[in-house]
Amino acid sequence: MTYGFDAPIDRRGTDCIKFDRPELRGRASDLLSYWVADMDFATSPEVVEAICKRAQHGIFGYTDPGPDYYASIDDWCSRRYGWHVPADQVVATPGVVYALAAAVRAFTAPGDAVVIQQPVYYPFSSVVEGNGRKLVVTQLAFDGERYSIDFEELERAIADNNAQLLLLCNPHNPVGRAWSALELGRIADICARHGVIVVSDEIHMDFARPGHEHVPFARISGESGCTYIAAISASKTFNLAGLQTANVVIPDEGLKDVYRATMLASGYSQPNVLGAIATQAAYEYGEPWLSALKDYLEGNWKLLGDMLAARTPELKLIEAESTYLAWIDCRALGYDAKALERFIEDEAGLWLDCGGIFGAGGDGFVRINIATQRAYLERGIDQLCSAAGRALARLK
Numbered sequence: 001m002t003y004g005f006d007a008p009i010d011r012r013g014t015d016c017i018k019f020d021r022p023e024l025r026g027r028a029s030d031l032l033s034y035w036v037a038d039m040d041f042a043t044s045p046e047v048v049e050a051i052c053k054r055a056q057h058g059i060f061g062y063t064d065p066g067p068d069y070y071a072s073i074d075d076w077c078s079r080r081y082g083w084h085v086p087a088d089q090v091v092a093t094p095g096v097v098y099a100l101a102a103a104v105r106a107f108t109a110p111g112d113a114v115v116i117q118q119p120v121y122y123p124f125s126s127v128v129e130g131n132g133r134k135l136v137v138t139q140l141a142f143d144g145e146r147y148s149i150d151f152e153e154l155e156r157a158i159a160d161n162n163a164q165l166l167l168l169c170n171p172h173n174p175v176g177r178a179w180s181a182l183e184l185g186r187i188a189d190i191c192a193r194h195g196v197i198v199v200s201d202e203i204h205m206d207f208a209r210p211g212h213e214h215v216p217f218a219r220i221s222g223e224s225g226c227t228y229i230a231a232i233s234a235s236k237t238f239n240l241a242g243l244q245t246a247n248v249v250i251p252d253e254g255l256k257d258v259y260r261a262t263m264l265a266s267g268y269s270q271p272n273v274l275g276a277i278a279t280q281a282a283y284e285y286g287e288p289w290l291s292a293l294k295d296y297l298e299g300n301w302k303l304l305g306d307m308l309a310a311r312t313p314e315l316k317l318i319e320a321e322s323t324y325l326a327w328i329d330c331r332a333l334g335y336d337a338k339a340l341e342r343f344i345e346d347e348a349g350l351w352l353d354c355g356g357i358f359g360a361g362g363d364g365f366v367r368i369n370i371a372t373q374r375a376y377l378e379r380g381i382d383q384l385c386s387a388a389g390r391a392l393a394r395l396k
């Protein structure tokens with residue numbers, strides 16, 4: 001079956017934040033947009049069908065997903081990742097960022113230290129600081145090509161601050177690492193030694209690229225005795241972010257009770273009915289679509305890599321192991337954070353996430369969401385390369 005990923009779909013007028021009302025986010029209306037992490041593709045036909053069928057019923061009252069919902073999550077994680085997820089460990093939440101924030105509130109007290117590894121998806125810092133906890137930033141090590149974890153620095157940051165929680169991005173947005181079992185094992189050992197709970201955000205787990213694999217934190221935590229929770233969702237994988245549905249896996253009964261109590265205190269009880277229907281259909285029937293999507297994305301990765309290498313090799317694409325987010329080192333342009341933002345918008349005519357918002361180590365980089373029609377991606381890369389070519393010529 002072909003899914004027509006090349007066919008443009010006009011998202012304007014759907015109130016999507018990627019294209020509609022850019023002025024609300026301080027952007028000009030004529031920019032090509034590659035910022036927020038959702039896709040310009042229709043989700044799998046089976047998901048659309050399941051939503052339509054449920055919508056026909058006409059009543060959308062309070063709903064608790066049943067055993068089939070939980071079985072679909074377990075099947076997906078077991079089959080693809082060797083990760084058995086029993087139903088009684090799963091708590092549905094209205095999104096992964098909500099899940100992270102709830103973990104911060106549930107497992108730490110105001111003033112407690114929470115560690116993150118920057119550059120990282122920006123809500124990691126806001127859910128810590130916004131809840132009055134102490135943000136402890138460690139920076140990923142970068143050798144110019146690849147990111148890794150400075151385990152000594154991580155342990156020092158945890159010990160010096162008596163940290164209670166680590167927010168782990170696995171795989172890592174924006175740097176694209178799919179952490180290995182070895183790396184996750186070392187994190188688990190450190191956190192077990194210091195009594196730190198790991199909150200593993202695995203929302204991008206289904207995008208491991210050829211030659212790489214997603215290792216669920218759950219699979220390696222056992223030996224170390226490290227306590228963890230993991231947040232997953234079909235939202236990135238199947239382009240369902242607007243349905244605001246995620247699942248948190250919490251093996252420890254006590255932690256689960258505290259987590260549930262925190263959710264109730266925030267006023268949340270049952271999940272969005274259409275989000276649950278879509279999640280289940282995606283996990284039950286969506287695998288062929290996902291497989292085709294990932295093939296298509298590989299073509300986009302190749303296009304991006306080839307165009308940058310041919311036209312502006314000074315801009316270095318960091319080899320992503322997962323996600324559909326390209327992280328590009330633009331430091332050769334010599335701009336500071338503000339100037340790079342102006343360059344991207346005014347000279348390249350693009351709406352991207354510039355690296356500074358991802359925190360320490362982000363300045364001088366840009367993130368491009370490649371999950372779009374290839375022709376649209378090509379236009380954006382062309383504009384980036386042309387503008388970069390002019391900027392580099394000015395430097396000479």
Ligand SMILES: Cc1ncc(COP(=O)(O)O)c(C=O)c1O
Nearest residue numbers: 037095096097098121173201203
């Ligand atoms: C690492 C990571 N976590 C969470 C989210 C958002 O999750 P949600 O929309 O379920 O809150 C994103 C979206 O880009 C992400 O990259």
